[in-house]
Amino acid sequence: MSTTPEHPEPPALSPATVVVSAGRPARAQGGHINPSIPMNSTYVSRGVVTPDELSYARGDNDAWHPFEEALAALECGGGEPGEALVFSSGMAAIAAAFSLVPDGGTLVLPRHAYQAGMVLARQVSERHGVTLRYVDIADTDAVVAALDGADLLLVESPTNPMLEVADLPAVLGAARARGVRSVVDNTFATPLGQRPLEHAADLVLHSVTKYLGGHSDVTLGALVTRDAALAATLREHRTLHGAIAGQFEVWLALRGLRTLALRFERAQASAAELARRLAEHPEVAEVRHPSLPGDPGHERAKAQMNGFGAIIGVRPAPRAGVGPVERADTVVDAVRLWLPATSLGGVESMLERRRRWGTEAHTVPEDLLRLSVGIEDVEDLWADLDQALRA
Numbered sequence: 107m108s109t110t111p112e113h114p115e116p117p118a119l120s121p122a123t124v125v126v127s128a129g130r131p132a133r134a135q136g137g138h139i140n141p142s143i144p145m146n147s148t149y150v151s152r153g154v155v156t157p158d159e160l161s162y163a164r165g166d167n168d169a170w171h172p173f174e175e176a177l178a179a180l181e182c183g184g185g186e187p188g189e190a191l192v193f194s195s196g197m198a199a200i201a202a203a204f205s206l207v208p209d210g211g212t213l214v215l216p217r218h219a220y221q222a223g224m225v226l227a228r229q230v231s232e233r234h235g236v237t238l239r240y241v242d243i244a245d246t247d248a249v250v251a252a253l254d255g256a257d258l259l260l261v262e263s264p265t266n267p268m269l270e271v272a273d274l275p276a277v278l279g280a281a282r283a284r285g286v287r288s289v290v291d292n293t294f295a296t297p298l299g300q301r302p303l304e305h306a307a308d309l310v311l312h313s314v315t316k317y318l319g320g321h322s323d324v325t326l327g328a329l330v331t332r333d334a335a336l337a338a339t340l341r342e343h344r345t346l347h348g349a350i351a352g353q354f355e356v357w358l359a360l361r362g363l364r365t366l367a368l369r370f371e372r373a374q375a376s377a378a379e380l381a382r383r384l385a386e387h388p389e390v391a392e393v394r395h396p397s398l399p400g401d402p403g404h405e406r407a408k409a410q411m412n413g414f415g416a417i418i419g420v421r422p423a424p425r426a427g428v429g430p431v432e433r434a435d436t437v438v439d440a441v442r443l444w445l446p447a448t449s450l451g452g453v454e455s456m457l458e459r460r461r462r463w464g465t466e467a468h469t470v471p472e473d474l475l476r477l478s479v480g481i482e483d484v485e486d487l488w489a490d491l492d493q494a495l496r497a
Contacts, residue, residue, distance in 0.1 A: 118184040121298050122367035129176035129360055141172040143357045165345045169353035173360040180297035181310050181330040188332040191340055192356055196313030197222055198349035199327030202340050203289045209234045211257035216243040218268040221466045244270040250280045259288040267460045267476040269394045269419050271403030274305040274410055282306040298370050300411050303332055316451030320362040320369055324355045369481055373416035377479040381418050389495040394419035418477040430473035434459045440494035450478030455487055
């Protein structure tokens with residue numbers, strides 16, 4: 107007699123399939139294949155309100171659920187289930203994460219990270235007496251040493267804009283062993299590139315505006331965790347601070363998520379090819395991309411990431427009589443296809459000189475150009491970069 111179950115468990119799906127299949131409505135004859143957009147600010151509700159009941163759209167909103175379900179499935183993979191919470195912006199998600207640090211507590215954070223998040227960290231420090239410990243996130247020993255007595259560890263890997271790569275299993279494991287909560291900004295790598303929850307992270311952070319949305323038309327953020335109590339705390343923060351997303355924006359983000367695997371595969375491949383060519387260009391002084399064998403983060407990224415991401419750091423070669431800032435700005439002004447813009451992760455390729463922001467870390471070189479590679483033809487992107495560098 108066969109012992110095969112009548113309805114065996116389906117095989118685990120690859121992330122490239124999850125981005126297409128997760129967050130769909132239940133299958134029904136004549137039913138929708140895409141979720142609708144329920145435009146409600148309130149719901150029919152009587153009696154005592156329970157936590158799992160829809161009552162008022164600031165507390166919970168069924169327009170968010172399909173996207174949150176899909177993102178949780180991506181970040182958690184085939185392991186323990188988790189919960190994703192969508193926020194009005196990436197900064198709203200960062201603010202929610204920082205709220206986990208108590209007054210007088212200690213926050214460990216990278217010396218290079220998203221500059222607006224660093225500004226917020228300084229404000230939290232000034233207003234709430236929080237001690238900030240800055241570390242080179244690629245220096246594992248320094249990160250581990252900074253964890254003593256800390257309350258929260260913020261990790262970016264690769265970092266923005268220096269592309270330093272952290273040893274995620276080591277630093278996140280050390281934080282877990284010391285009872286220090288950890289949050290990993292996974293915006294650059296996406297869940298297709300790495301899953302920090304599998305390396306003992308407590309929280310994963312996303313600017314959904316970037317790769318997940320993918321079309322430079324929404325501003326959203328998200329947090330993902332496997333800790334139900336932590337999710338409840340963050341949900342309360344979102345509700346009370348009003349850091350909530352619009353229904354249509356979340357629907358657009360879910361639509362963008364459907365093509366993430368294709369977009370990210372194309373962008374990563376093009377970024378690696380462009381980085382290789384830039385490293386040999388006579389008008390380039392330095393290139394940072396983890397795909398390059400000589401990059402400081404290459405071996406670590408190769409071991410723990412699926413691909414190397416689609417962000418490149420470039421410093422143009424100096425020219426006599428031209429300062430480094432003017433030299434970099436000339437490249438930005440000379441491009442025709444690349445868009446001079448501050449965001450990243452869209453279908454279009456963008457570049458900017460990061461130190462044009464006065465709040466960027468002073469250890470970031472003044473002439474560093476951050477390139478976000480999109481999905482255009484790589485030869486067209488190269489031709490435009492080449493002529494701009496030679497301008």
